[in-house]
Amino acid sequence: MTIASALEMALAAVVLGMAIWTVVARDSFAAVVGFVAYGLLLALVWVRLDAVDVALVEAAISGGLGGVLLLGAAARTAAAESRPPAEHPAVRAAAALLAAAVAAALAATVFLLPDPAPTLAPAAAANAASTGLGNPVTNVLMAFRAMDTLLEKVVLLLALVGLWSLARDRFWGGHPGPRHRADPHGTLAFLARLLPPIGVVVGVYVLWAGANHPGGAFQGGTILAAMWLLALMAGLTDTPAISSRRLRLVLVAGPSVFLAVGLGGLCFGAAFLAYPAAYAKPLIVGIEIAMTLTIAATLGLLLAGAPERSAE
Amino acid sequence: MSAATIFGLCAAVIVGLGLYGLIVNPQPLRKIVAFNLRVFLLFGVVARKGAAAGFGGDPVPQAMVITGVVVAFSATALAVGLLLRLFAAGGLATLEPDAPTRAGTEHADS
Numbered sequence: 288m289t290i291a292s293a294l295e296m297a298l299a300a301v302v303l304g305m306a307i308w309t310v311v312a313r314d315s316f317a318a319v320v321g322f323v324a325y326g327l328l329l330a331l332v333w334v335r336l337d338a339v340d341v342a343l344v345e346a347a348i349s350g351g352l353g354g355v356l357l358l359g360a361a362a363r364t365a366a367a368e369s370r371p372p373a374e375h376p377a378v379r380a381a382a383a384l385l386a387a388a389v390a391a392a393l394a395a396t397v398f399l400l401p402d403p404a405p406t407l408a409p410a411a412a413a414n415a416a417s418t419g420l421g422n423p424v425t426n427v428l429m430a431f432r433a434m435d436t437l438l439e440k441v442v443l444l445l446a447l448v449g450l451w452s453l454a455r456d457r458f459w460g461g462h463p464g465p466r467h468r469a470d471p472h473g474t475l476a477f478l479a480r481l482l483p484p485i486g487v488v489v490g491v492y493v494l495w496a497g498a499n500h501p502g503g504a505f506q507g508g509t510i511l512a513a514m515w516l517l518a519l520m521a522g523l524t525d526t527p528a529i530s531s532r533r534l535r536l537v538l539v540a541g542p543s544v545f546l547a548v549g550l551g552g553l554c555f556g557a558a559f560l561a562y563p564a565a566y567a568k569p570l571i572v573g574i575e576i577a578m579t580l581t582i583a584a585t586l587g588l589l590l591a592g593a594p595e596r597s598a599e
Numbered sequence: 600m601s602a603a604t605i606f607g608l609c610a611a612v613i614v615g616l617g618l619y620g621l622i623v624n625p626q627p628l629r630k631i632v633a634f635n636l637r638v639f640l641l642f643g644v645v646a647r648k649g650a651a652a653g654f655g656g657d658p659v660p661q662a663m664v665i666t667g668v669v670v671a672f673s674a675t676a677l678a679v680g681l682l683l684r685l686f687a688a689g690g691l692a693t694l695e696p697d698a699p700t701r702a703g704t705e706h707a708d709s
């Protein structure tokens with residue numbers, strides 16, 4: 288057994304330990320803290336699987352924004368969280384049996400995967416020249432399977448509309464989430480002033496580097512969203528009213544630009560979302576810039592929650 | 600054992616754990632957390648096995664995982680929003696149909 292292999296087994300064991308903890312911990316808050324650690328460790332697993340793009344997303348979503356979202360929910364419901372009686376032992380046993388059967392079937396599948404595995408990597412490599420981008424994952428996301436990415440952005444927007452629709456009638460059009468207040472001389476306020484300039488540069492860099500290296504619109508947008516949330520939580524700024532026209536323009540900018548370019552492909556090119564080879568890279572980078580803004584705004588607002596205060 | 604096999608087995612157990620947690624944990628927030636353990640690692644293993652053409656993995660499943668993580672996050676945010684709304688309306692974060700509610704003052708305008 289090599290050192291790398293031993294390291295991987297240890298990593299898998301710790302990841303499993305964290306997964307077990309999130310399922311069995313008595314306290315919801317403790318379970319969510321375990322989930323955040325699980326997300327960060329899973330990012331290491333993605334690195335070991337040579338999927339650095341996915342590792343960035345995993346760390347940003349599971350370890351970062353998802354953690355903030357779930358921790359916030361755990362904190363807000365903790366006081367009144369009921370401890371309903373656990374399911375009947377027979378139900379638990381049946382669930383354990385079912386879960387074990389599913390896990391065993393999947394484990395068997397892992398051993399039965401065809402070798403050599405079918406792969407689209409050569410096809411992705413052969414067509415990389417048509418877009419001028421060096422990162423194969425960005426190529427797949429923005430060109431070869433651009434439709435998936437377009438629909439994913441629409442799903443993000445739909446989730447936000449769904450979240451907003453949970454607002455009480457009198458708060459419709461108002462500000463999402465509670466108004467955060469923090470000690471203006473405290474650590475949070477200090478970090479919220481110190482980090483965003485650095486974070487914004489890092490976010491824009493990750494977006495730009497995504498063309499040829501791991502990174503991209505989503506990873507960059509998540510970092511920008513995190514910086515915005517930091518300022519929100521320190522009370523340095525407030526969430527915009529959801530009736531704001533400017534906000535709504537930012538929210539639809541990404542999908543609209545994407546759709547416009549896609550339709551342009553239908554009119555002037557070969558097919559929907561087909562980029563003319565000469566302009567492929569500028570078009571893709573343009574879509575990504577618009578999408579990064581939309582992603583940052585959407586993610587920040589998804590975390591802020593439903594409108595809870597009316598617009599003054 | 601290769602990295603793909605080790606993490607493949609790990610992924611299989613994680614799916615089982617998530618399913619178990621989803622069924623037996625009575626609190627809705629815990630169901631959401633269990634759901635978020637997710638199946639994507641299996642796709643990562645398939646991607647790693649498809650390493651070819653100088654890439655460390657097949658980029659197509661990797662891109663699918665990225666899309667999947669984003670969609671799963673959207674669904675989680677909506678689920679948490681529903682949970683907080685349920686909490687605001689009833690004062691209890693529970694799925695019990697006949698749970699006692701806080702005084703009905705919140706219902707008038709909701």
